[in-house]
Amino acid sequence: MSILSLENVGKSYGNVHALRDVSLSVRQGEVTCVLGDNGAGKSTLIKIVSGLHPHTSGSLLLDGSPVSFGSPRDAQSQGIATVYQDLALAPLMSVWRNFFLGNELRKGFLRTLDIASMKRICAEELSKMGIVIPDLDRPVASLSGGQRQCVAIARAIYFGARVIILDEPTAALGVKQSGVVLRYVVKARDAGLGVIFITHNPHHAYLVGNHFVILKLGRVVLDAHRDELTLDQLAAEMAGGDELAELSHELRGADPAKVVSPSVVERGSVEAPGS
Amino acid sequence: MTTITELAARDDRVASRPFLARLLSRPEVGSLVAAVVIFLLFMAVAEPFRNVANIGTILYGASTIGIMAVPVALLMIGGEFDLSAGVAVTTAGLSGSLLAWNFGLNVWVGVLFSLVLAVAIGAFNGWLLLRTGLPSFLVTLGTFFILQGVNLGVTRLATGNVASAGINDMSGFSSAQAVFGSEVSIGPVNLKITVLYWILLTVVGAYVLLRTRIGNWIFAVGGDAAAARAVGVPVRATKVGLFMAAGFCAWLSGMHLLFQFNTVQSGEGVGKEFIFIIAAVIGGCLLTGGYGSVVGASIGALIFGMTQLGINYAGWNPDWFRTFLGVMLLLATIVNLYVKRRADLR
Numbered sequence: 001m002s003i004l005s006l007e008n009v010g011k012s013y014g015n016v017h018a019l020r021d022v023s024l025s026v027r028q029g030e031v032t033c034v035l036g037d038n039g040a041g042k043s044t045l046i047k048i049v050s051g052l053h054p055h056t057s058g059s060l061l062l063d064g065s066p067v068s069f070g071s072p073r074d075a076q077s078q079g080i081a082t083v084y085q086d087l088a089l090a091p092l093m094s095v096w097r098n099f100f101l102g103n104e105l106r107k108g109f110l111r112t113l114d115i116a117s118m119k120r121i122c123a124e125e126l127s128k129m130g131i132v133i134p135d136l137d138r139p140v141a142s143l144s145g146g147q148r149q150c151v152a153i154a155r156a157i158y159f160g161a162r163v164i165i166l167d168e169p170t171a172a173l174g175v176k177q178s179g180v181v182l183r184y185v186v187k188a189r190d191a192g193l194g195v196i197f198i199t200h201n202p203h204h205a206y207l208v209g210n211h212f213v214i215l216k217l218g219r220v221v222l223d224a225h226r227d228e229l230t231l232d233q234l235a236a237e238m239a240g241g242d243e244l245a246e247l248s249h250e251l252r253g254a255d256p257a258k259v260v261s262p263s264v265v266e267r268g269s270v271e272a273p274g275s
Numbered sequence: 276m277t278t279i280t281e282l283a284a285r286d287d288r289v290a291s292r293p294f295l296a297r298l299l300s301r302p303e304v305g306s307l308v309a310a311v312v313i314f315l316l317f318m319a320v321a322e323p324f325r326n327v328a329n330i331g332t333i334l335y336g337a338s339t340i341g342i343m344a345v346p347v348a349l350l351m352i353g354g355e356f357d358l359s360a361g362v363a364v365t366t367a368g369l370s371g372s373l374l375a376w377n378f379g380l381n382v383w384v385g386v387l388f389s390l391v392l393a394v395a396i397g398a399f400n401g402w403l404l405l406r407t408g409l410p411s412f413l414v415t416l417g418t419f420f421i422l423q424g425v426n427l428g429v430t431r432l433a434t435g436n437v438a439s440a441g442i443n444d445m446s447g448f449s450s451a452q453a454v455f456g457s458e459v460s461i462g463p464v465n466l467k468i469t470v471l472y473w474i475l476l477t478v479v480g481a482y483v484l485l486r487t488r489i490g491n492w493i494f495a496v497g498g499d500a501a502a503a504r505a506v507g508v509p510v511r512a513t514k515v516g517l518f519m520a521a522g523f524c525a526w527l528s529g530m531h532l533l534f535q536f537n538t539v540q541s542g543e544g545v546g547k548e549f550i551f552i553i554a555a556v557i558g559g560c561l562l563t564g565g566y567g568s569v570v571g572a573s574i575g576a577l578i579f580g581m582t583q584l585g586i587n588y589a590g591w592n593p594d595w596f597r598t599f600l601g602v603m604l605l606l607a608t609i610v611n612l613y614v615k616r617r618a619d620l621r
Contacts, residue, residue: 052505073507084505090498092565093491101495102507104488112486 009058036215051075079162302559303571317585337580348572354497354564361547367529382447397522401515498565
């Protein structure tokens with residue numbers, strides 16, 4: 001069952017077509033991986049789905065009916081949560097305030113913040129991800145990059161009821177923390193969420209993905225199910241397929257094992273490649 | 276809670292922070308230390324400072340600054356400046372007075388008109404800022420000059436003078452004066468009603484900032500507006516709301532000015548905006564936004580009140596007041612920075 005689907009969605013900024021005719025569908029309990037090199041249009045795709053920018057052509061379907069999100073708040077209220085590459089945390093605010101930012105719990109007649117509950121839930125959700133922050137009043141800026149990523153993901157999963165979009169969640173992480181994040185991706189899938197996993201790492205994608213979409217220069221160049229694809233094929237497609245073959249042909253004479261004895265290099269004596 | 280403490284105990288790299296360190300990492304600590312030092316200094320050198328009856332005078336001086344320092348601090352935490360805050364007070368006082376006087380209306384009509392105008396000026400600042408994407412420093416510098424000129428120009432057009440005409444013989448004046456300019460005596464201490472407004476604003480401001488959703492949003496839009504927007508915080512509404520709050524407080528100050536002195540000098544208020552900002556900075560607000568305290572800003576205002584009168588009481592030449600303020604500003608910010616760093620390391 002497809003929760004969210006894009007049909008021929010396009011986005012142009014003035015005369016720049018950042019995204020053209022992109023179709024993809026996100027199914028419940030599946031991980032859809034969107035791969036692409038820098039500038040392929042991954043970020044634009046996220047911005048459309050998460051409600052930051054409206055699309056300029058095509059249609060966005062939620063449960064089969066067309067929608068257009070006016071704001072991130074709008075998208076969130078319809079169950080679409082996003083973890084951004086730049087994490088979307090306010091650095092000087094405490095961990096629990098960041099966790100509940102935009103979704104604050106309130107109680108009583110004066111609608112006061114329910115600080116005790118928020119701290120408790122925040123600590124519980126973070127310990128589920130395997131990170132311990134004893135003082136939730138600490139500013140987020142004092143956490144490590146991995147911890148910050150975990151806060152952002154735990155927050156999105158806690159609030160993201162149906163579809164969660166992860167924008168390169170493993171890009172800035174070490175091997176162990178990437179493992180934690182990937183395990184969380186699987187957990188989110190098992191909980192019945194539709195996961196959009198944006199990455200440029202085919203190895204990470206193949207570990208968890210059900211469905212793979214490769215973007216290049218704003219277009220879909222590959223849309224395949226896991227059964228139709230091996231990791232090597234995915235990596236080759238991702239690296240550009242034909243382009244990689246061409247590059248290896250070009251560099252054939254480069255002899256990567258060669259070691260050159262040290263010598264003084266005169267200014268201007270190194271030629272530009274291809275000249 | 277047990278699971279959390281168990282887990283915390285497992286990770287032995289992080290010890291819990293001592294209570295004192297946590298206390299010292301609060302934003303208003305620097306200003307509190309400074310306030311105590313200044314209080315002790317003037318207690319030592321200025322004889323009249325020790326007189327209990329002068330508490331009222333000191334608090335009055337602090338309150339006229341504090342009423343504006345509270346919204347200015349909130350605005351700074353929200354990442355914006357308001358350089359027009361000082362002259363907006365004068366605009367509020369003048370507009371109410373001139374409208375009522377010129378058309379012979381009940382004074383309260385002028386009061387309401389002034390409220391609408393002051394809040395509208397705040398909303399205009401916020402709207403222009405978001406519309407153009409210019410830094411608030413420039414936008415409010417523009418409104419600062421516009422209002423300064425309008426204050427002088429309109430007053431001269433209406434009265435042929437540089438001050439608004441006296442309105443104490445008009446209907447509604449005495450009741451309005453009771454609201455904006457009255458005084459209560461508690462023992463030997465005479466407290467102006469502005470002191471009450473100041474304390475009320477501080478309490479409400481601190482409550483809103485730390486205990487409500489809106490406060491969370493204020494911190495977020497100042498700390499990282501893009502991040503705040505991405506998680507669904509209404510950034511525009513929050514910022515415009517903060518400017519409107521500054522407008523409201525400018526109205527309150529302006530009404531006090533009008534009903535305390537009966538006329539308003541149209542050139543007044545220039546330079547006050549920096550005093551409000553300094554009070555907020557002494558109180559621990561970062562110029563870059565996202566961090567600060569309303570209580571701190573009020574302590575900053577109290578420091579001003581004490582210094583202003585303390586210098587007089589000590590028999591020093593009041594020419595040195597501004598120099599003293601500059602030194603205070605630098606010292607307070609350095610102390611803030613130092614204390615915060617030390618506390619965060621612990």
